[in-house]
Amino acid sequence: MLTALVRLHDALQAVRLPLDVPEVEARRTTLTQLVDQLEDYVLPRQMSLDAPLLAVVGGSTGAGKSTLVNTLVGRRVTASGLLRPTTRSPVLVHHPDDAQWFGQDRLLPDLVRVDHSTDDRHSLQLVASDTVPAGLAILDAPDVDSVEEDNRRLAAQLLAAGDLWLFVTSAARYSDQVPWEYLKRAAERSTAVAIVLDRTPADAVETVAAHLARMLASRGLKDSPLFTVNEAAIDEEGLLPAREVADVRAWLESLADDSDARSAVVRQTLDGTVRTLARQAHVVADAVAEQVVSLDGLRQSATTAYDDAEEAAVAACSDGSLLRGEVLGRWRELVGTGELLRSLEQRAGRIRDRLVSAVKGTAQQADRVSVALESALELMVLDQAERGATAAYDAWSALDHGKPLLAADPGLGRASTDLRRRAEAEVRAWQATVAELVKAEGPERRTARYLAYGVRGLSVTLIVLALSDAVPTHEEDSGVGAGRGLLEAVYGSELTRDLVSRARADLERRVRALLAGERDRYLGLLEGLAVPDDAAQQVRAAARRVDDRRYEQARPDQDLLT
Known part of the structure; x- marks a missing residue:
């Protein structure tokens, strides 16, 4: 599979879509996303299936993502506040024993590793904390609906690199269109997703959660865990009371402690991503073929x-x-x-x-x-x-x-x-x-x-x-x-x-x-x-070779003599 994926990466990287034919911008975006996802997630994960589970915390503007991350970790590790956007540079928090898994040659290789707070979007701040269980890493991403295009692009890149999405929304934003577009993509490629309904008044939690659950089920995410975090006062460190995130933390810790469960999440997301990559590669191939036809037309004229x-x-x-x-x-x-x-x-x-x-x-x-x-x-x-x-x-x-x-x-x-x-x-x-x-x-x-x-x-x-x-x-x-x-x-x-x-x-x-x-x-x-x-x-x-490897992996007990 790794060899097939490398060949697909090389074939996609060699693609050029220079002519401004109809819908070419969408195809260029698809091509960039496929290459990025192979480099940022699929290839590193395929080479390191035992690496810690990466939970990417993403979601709507003002949903409280950074506050949630800080509270889960138990100390301030990422900026939070009223000024938007708060998260410009991603922050990855991991257990000290897992540091070797997140070097420059691993996940998200185009982001420069730093050990300090920064607003540089091309940097990834690594924070080691023993309050994060071994086998789990938490990545705080920018808003998916940020007013800044670069932030939106970075958020999409980071979410595509995660094994698990911890998607955060609020009572005021849970029905917004942009977040649901991301969740739709997650459902299409079988990405593991958990939803956190944050910043919701206690008297509205039951009603909003029920409506959100129905929306998730209708969009192919009925099996995604749904957690609620009540609206509560934030202390001097910018943290919520620990009890408000206890369910989320317990669930994450259970995944970290159970290697089989953790492996199942990784394989679910990886297999779904690989399947989607192979399918979308044919869309790119169609775009290339259209370019060749258009070039031939120009050449002929x-x-x-x-x-x-x-x-x-x-x-x-x-x-x-x-x-x-x-x-x-x-x-x-x-x-x-x-x-x-x-x-x-x-x-x-x-x-x-x-x-x-x-x-x-x-x-x-x-x-x-x-x-x-x-x-x-x-x-x-x-x-x-x-x-x-x-x-x-x-x-x-x-x-x-x-x-x-x-x-x-x-x-x-x-x-x-x-x-x-x-x-x-x-x-x-x-x-x-x-x-x-x-x-x-x-x-x-x-x-x-x-x-x-x-x-x-x-x-x-x-x-x-x-x-x-x-x-x-x-x-x-x-x-x-x-x-x-x-x-x-x-x-x-x-x-x-x-x-x-x-x-x-x-x-x-x-x-x-x-x-x-x-x-x-x-x-x-x-x-x-x-x-x-x-x-x-x-x-x-290259896409067909990837599909062939997927089918072989899905039939481990096939009779090799037939």
Whole structure:
């Protein structure tokens, strides 16, 4: 059982519920409570079943809890008075011989042990007193309905760490809603509870006690002992007359003296708590599964937005849409009406002078085409990045759990501020790669055609063909046909097709990488939320192991051979 509980603790501790989906706050609270209860009570108690019985004194504001504790102990050990709240830091009173059971590595390990009075909620004051019987410890907790939220949270934590609740109320407060919410939880997980009706006038004790008993029975607590403490004067030490708490003290002492009875209380509360933990762990698993589904939805919407932008950008890399405006004008200047191509078809010896004249203007014209193409490609990438960012931002903005993620980075609605610089670098790198392709195929083809047009001119021509592969070559207006004819005159048709394919593939790779980087701004946020896909399965498996151990313990005489 201990191993199963440790695995459940580890599985729950690994759970993250970062998205603000409906009811997530309640699930986060449940998760915190489960982890805390495992650390504060279940694991320490499972490892130390023989440790003293811990009775946590809790209840309503002004019910007289601290006065009751002081009177049971026989001296002032915890603050009492009219100022509310009186108990801010918990006080644990134990027999001196039981001190070793309450060290820092035992019960409530996150509370620092101190030996003096303090208001620090993160401290646990230990008080050794021989008036408390060995085998019993009494823990004074803050009010469950305190006006201070931290006190309410601490009270819940302490009650969850007890083997027995000594729940204190009064004639004025016994029907209040908040205390009954706690008692309902106690009944659901079979926690041992005793009720103390305190500060009740003698003439009202019988009536109030009868009504309270009926309320307890109707809420599954009919077997819980009910003690009454009459309203009485408090002495100089802040104690009630000993006779007023004699029944409570006698009952606690009987539990301390009877190891079987004490063990029965411990096992009742521990088993009920473990059963409830295993059941609620499935609620947490459901919440984790919902987080995974919601994360997948966010991931899919961002991926779809950028996939659409990426496909549009890749299409623009070959459909000729970039051969417009200034790019088209510069390209036409370079290829003219096909005169250069026709001149290259003449015998080299006869037109050598004309080739020299043509080459003089080709490099400069090619540079102008190159600059125009670079600008067009950069603007296209930026435009598609903006498109993807807008679509992803709108999709996340439509979801309540997506809005907080966007708030963490307002720039997500636009393309990255450094995208233009990166796009410029990639386009230039691509142009350099194309030039290397031309050079690599050039040494064996240093003909008059190659020399006349040069690496620069041939590179620009190859770039234009890669960007306009879907444009029919017979469309004279675009000059694509003239460009293809030029490359085929230099390289041949088969190698020209290969060069165009390689150049276009390299450009597409670079464009996809740029937009993938933009998409990763969104996906990176989701990865940072650290919600493993198998977290829900891990919690469920751990909870089932705990249930299996419980069933085995409930059947100690089972036939191991069957």
